[in-house]
Amino acid sequence: MEKSLVLIKPDAVQRGLAGEIISRLERKGLKIVAMRMLRMDEAMARRHYAIHEGKAFFDDLVRFIVSGPIIAIVFQGRHAVDAVRQMAGATDPARAQTGTIRGDLGMDIGHNLIHGSDSLENASDEIDLFFTAEDILSYDRETDRWIY
Ligand code: IDP
Ligand code: MG
Numbered sequence: 001m002e003k004s005l006v007l008i009k010p011d012a013v014q015r016g017l018a019g020e021i022i023s024r025l026e027r028k029g030l031k032i033v034a035m036r037m038l039r040m041d042e043a044m045a046r047r048h049y050a051i052h053e054g055k056a057f058f059d060d061l062v063r064f065i066v067s068g069p070i071i072a073i074v075f076q077g078r079h080a081v082d083a084v085r086q087m088a089g090a091t092d093p094a095r096a097q098t099g100t101i102r103g104d105l106g107m108d109i110g111h112n113l114i115h116g117s118d119s120l121e122n123a124s125d126e127i128d129l130f131f132t133a134e135d136i137l138s139y140d141r142e143t144d145r146w147i148y
Pocket of ligand 1: 052057061090091109110111112114115116118
């Protein structure tokens with residue numbers, strides 16, 4: 001089953017929205033298979049956001065993501081990558097649709113609460129940056145037969 005890397009960003013942790021965001025993704029039917037709280041260092045931040053290196057917002061983005069604790073989570077489920085992206089909403093919370101995490105809870109593109117992998121390939125690389133293979137749990141939920 002597909003896996004996606006989610007980061008509950010420093011703004012969401014500071015605002016006490018971690019539970020709300022995790023709850024939304026859980027209620028959708030996505031399964032948590034790994035989770036850890038950490039503060040990223042600059043080297044890790046630069047690696048995670050390497051595709052944005054050279055862009056005008058890159059330095060601000062790195063500064064923001066290391067500015068406080070985050071929660072890294074691997075969510076598993078059918079089409080997990082797309083499901084998380086749909087629920088996160090557009091990058092700019094001011095333009096994100098109501099009903100999405102960013103649309104409902106955010107105001108500013110630099111403080112958009114959540115990261116979600118944008119492809120299966122990137123998900124795999126991103127998960128490897130935060131977790132070892134042993135960190136990823138494989139388990140059945142009784143409710144899965146009511147979700148699928
Ligand atoms: P995504 O998080 O929706 O995938 P990306 O384009 O991959 O968006 O950008 C990564 C992150 O960089 C965004 O989540 C946002 O925090 C930040 N970002 C993107 N574009 C801008 C911008 O124009 N100004 C400031 N920050 C930006
Ligand atoms: Mg992205």
